[in-house]
Amino acid sequence: MIAKDRAFRVEHIVVAHDFSDAAQHALTYALDLAESLGARVTVMHAFEIPVYGFPESSAMSSDYAGEIERASRKALDGVVERARRPGVPVLGVLRNGVAWTEIDAVAKEYRADLLVVGTHGRRGIARALLGSVAEKVVRTAPCPVLTIHAPAAAGDVAEAARHRS
Numbered sequence: 001m002i003a004k005d006r007a008f009r010v011e012h013i014v015v016a017h018d019f020s021d022a023a024q025h026a027l028t029y030a031l032d033l034a035e036s037l038g039a040r041v042t043v044m045h046a047f048e049i050p051v052y053g054f055p056e057s058s059a060m061s062s063d064y065a066g067e068i069e070r071a072s073r074k075a076l077d078g079v080v081e082r083a084r085r086p087g088v089p090v091l092g093v094l095r096n097g098v099a100w101t102e103i104d105a106v107a108k109e110y111r112a113d114l115l116v117v118g119t120h121g122r123r124g125i126a127r128a129l130l131g132s133v134a135e136k137v138v139r140t141a142p143c144p145v146l147t148i149h150a151p152a153a154a155g156d157v158a159e160a161a162r163h164r165s
Helices: 021-037 060-081 099-109 122-128 131-139 154-164
Strands: 011-014 040-047 090-096 116-118 143-148
Touching: 011 021, 011 099, 021 040, 021 060, 021 116, 021 143, 040 099, 060 090, 090 099, 090 143, 099 116, 099 131, 116 131, 131 143
Parallel strands: 011 040, 011 116, 040 090, 116 143
Antiparallel strands: none
16 A cells, blocks of 8 residues: 555556567557656566476577577567667666566566556467466566556457457
């Protein structure tokens, strides 16, 4: 609960980015919000190195792991560069680990006032199998979380309309 004599101020927004359209839409929203509030933005991406287990050991080439990290860094640097606008400081943070735990960790370490996360809107079996990073972040984040739905494609809108009728 926020004390009545203390105003809630948003000075630092952390945006989780997975290079999807939903994440880009959330980043645009966060940048607009930051511009109006005079806040700074940290764009973060978490990647996981797949490890293939074998009975005697796990196999993962350090070259392959390095390639994943370099590709993630390059993509994140591109997102941050395109996000730059006058008056809104933007920083990029890259983490190796499970997305929702790394998002929470960055929010805590960087003392975020607000987390912004794009949602893909998966339902049914896709959500059950893939889980929802946004849902886990909402449940565990150290600060308020704003979820932003990706704009629906024209076919998605027609499909949704059929289900509502």
